[in-house]
Amino acid sequence: MEYTGSEYKGERLHGRLEGKGEYILPTETRYEGEMKDGMFHGQGTLFFPNGSKYVALWDHGIALQGKYTFADGLEYDKEDWRYCDQYDRRFYTEICDGLKPAGRSQLTDLDPPRKIPDGCYDCGDGFYNPLTRVVNDYQHKFLRNADDDEHEWIIQKCRKGWDETTGYRPKQSQSTKT
Structure with missing residues (x-):
């Protein structure tokens, strides 16, 4: 584990991770639960x-069945997902606390939303710098290098750390171009 940057605290059998334990990945994602032959096996929880x-x-x-719960307490339900879908674009906190007044x-x-560093994007688990193609977590620790597909997805879909003028812009006439 010293080679991967991971850490394990728990039961072992013949030197292998076996029984109940806590496995901490270098990204600070933590697994607590049962292990068998060095793998997650039985009941266990990943904490992000x-x-x-x-x-x-x-x-x-391999996860056979499970339930994902967001940090705000919202549980994901694949069969009955009613948040930010094609019919209702509200966030969970808006459903719980109500909508903001017009213009806010x-x-x-x-x-309020996180402040995104200049030139970066908020990609959900951290900030992405398109110049270095690095994703750092919100505490500015390295998470990963983005491949071409992730880079394109972030550039197209994620919130930017800067403002851009969008919307209608009238064509300039020849006399106003000079």
Whole structure:
């Protein structure tokens, strides 16, 4: 584990991770639960640095069934998901606390939203710098390098740390171009 930057606290059998334990990844994602032959096995929970968690039944490292809960307490339900869908674009906090007055739109589920460093994007688990192609968590610790697909997705979909003029812009006539 010293090679991966991970840490394990818990039971072992013949030197392998076996029984109940806590496995901490270098990203500070933490697994608490049962292990078998060095893998998540049985009942266990992944706790993510952003405060969300995934409680699951694992079989040799594969989640057979589980439930994801966002940091704000909202539980994901694949069959009955009613938040930020094609019919209702409100955030969970807007459903719980009500909508803001006109002109004070809520940009994220966090209110107020995180301040994004200049030139970066908020990609959900951290800030992305398109010049270095690095994603750092919200405490500015390295998470990962973005591949081409993730880079394009972030550039197209995520909130920017700067303002851009959008909307209608009238064409300039020849006399006003000089």
